[in-house]
Amino acid sequence: MKSGKVATIRDVAKMAGVSVATVSSVLNNSKRIRISAETRSRVLKVAKELGYRPLRVAQGFRKGLTYLIGLAIPLQPDTPISPFFYEAVSGALKAAKEKGWMVSILGFKDRNDELSLLQKAVSQRLVDGVILFDPQERDSRFSILKGNLPFVVIGRTDDPEIYTVDNDNFEAAKLATQHLIGLGHKRIAFVHVPLSYFTAKDRLDGYRQALAEANLMFCEELLVEADGYYGVEAGYRAILSLMERVKERPTAVLAMDDTLALGCIQAAAEKGLKVPDDLAVVGFNDSAFSPHCEPPLTTVRIFADTLVYYAVDMLLRLIQDEVVAPSRLTVPTQLIVRKSCGAMR
């Protein structure tokens, strides 16, 4: 199972009767240097005959590159599968492939694990750059990377120097809320993750803006933070605790994720509330189960692949010291109306 011997640049040079420098120049199309058409075609022919391709590690070593982009992704076995990251990988791969880079998954269990991973990525130069997800306020990941390893964040940050690609969370939440308002709802709960996450903050702002524009009162009591970050269980507990402490029940709920939304549906069923009649539910992410759960879930689709495609494209420019025009990109979202919001009656 050991690898066979492969031709090196020296073999090609020898067989073509030129120097290794010439072979390298031909193969890399370096404009720095002009090669006669005759020499060029001879080199190309020999290279082809020998099946020669430059070793990636050798090139990388020489140029101080790994040709690897790292995706820092949470990967706990017990966590609900997130199609978001599957799509994210897909988008990253597409952008990387176009420029000859590869994608490596930097999986971590928790925040500390992520930090030590990034530390390692910096000190050992495991990758040429990193894509980060889910930025928070005073995000300690940034200080590890800043000045040491190029990175692009999926989401929004405070720091204008940081390159980001974000979906338009403000607009998305505003649209979803307006959709519910249009359906006649006045008391709309909002199930969110901690507001230290910019995503949560922005969606809350969009939610409030929609209420304000409709002249509806914003009620602090209709906000509830899911205790387990994302997940069906967390959504279940969140909406139940809200129901218990509130005098007048909400007639609709906007949840920051489909898993949270699903938890709300299950809690409603248990309380004898029908979805969407007694409680309209809208989620985020258009997860794999969303079209198939009962009732099918109205949700805001995030284009994770597009998001990450642009992020990796940006990152590769940073790595190659190209001029990167906008430091922050925004990708729109899409409201997918199904039955759980009650619009399809």
Place this chain on the structure above:
Amino acid sequence: MKSGKVATIRDVAKMAGVSVATVSSVLNNSKRIRISAETRSRVLKVAKELGYRPLRVAQGFRKGLTYLIGLAIPLQPDTPISPFFYEAVSGALKAAKEKGWMVSILGFKDRNDELSLLQKAVSQRLVDGVILFDPQERDSRFSILKGNLPFVVIGRTDDPEIYTVDNDNFEAAKLATQHLIGLGHKRIAFVHVPLSYFTAKDRLDGYRQALAEANLMFCEELLVEADGYYGVEAGYRAILSLMERVKERPTAVLAMDDTLALGCIQAAAEKGLKVPDDLAVVGFNDSAFSPHCEPPLTTVRIFADTLVYYAVDMLLRLIQDEVVAPSRLTVPTQLIVRKSCGAMR
């Protein structure tokens, strides 16, 4: 955003007053060589002070390694999300991390794309080894890799020289079929992917074995090949076409994947058949939507993370020329009973 200067082994050697060879030996704990405790601790101290960690590419280049494992994974934007691969990545990461390797996703669109990717992986040594999925008869991927790049296959193969880790498809399908037989079913349809895939072949065998042991007749007409490989649509079309051409309808269906099973449920609903009363349905994979669809899907869970964990572990031994005891490992599966099979009434 450029990286700052990092200490090299030479810096450490100079500051510790030793040679680079000594620093390397200390840091790598090479037993080949004995270092005085005093020298060792001095080197360690200096290395720590300078925050020195050997550059991964430099080490790799020297040793002819990339420290990268490639996962050859299908990645079409329009394909249903497969939690299988998400779990697979998770398992690969775990095994790789334990031995200091990284995981790179080799994403491809179709078979040809995969072949050229593997070709590139070989000629440019993009990775040290590859994990392959979904083996077929006369699988052309093997000839590209054999003798050129170590690889382990998730699934079964004909070639005894190839290292494999497989879930027990025969037993899984047998158990699922027996479960349906136990529920009183005699006409059980089997929706499968092309039988050139060993997974399909083995499951068909398990299905037949269960029928035989229960003295039920095997009816060729109850077999149907999904035309679009996997996917809800494919399952939908498959079961409908079977229903049309068969004189007596099946009362149950075993589908090779949850997406296919879901398609069967939707087709049944359209035909006015109730699941599970008129048609019991069992799938494979325990997908994200399976607990949440209507009715919740009975399914055979595949432990993709375990499967790939062992595969990567095996692969790393092959790469490091360690003795690899068994060349083929089998991981059990688990039948998860929900409502779609009718056992929960």
Place this chain on the structure above:
DNA sequence: CTGAAAGCGCTTACAG
């Protein structure tokens, strides 16, 4: 027990 040196396979100034 430790050091000096070779060399992994490339690319890139530098000569000519």
Place this chain on the structure above:
DNA sequence: CTGAAAGCGCTTACAG
């Protein structure tokens, strides 16, 4: 237009 040489940062025989 092309070649000879340096060197990226390590590890590993080889001396001593």
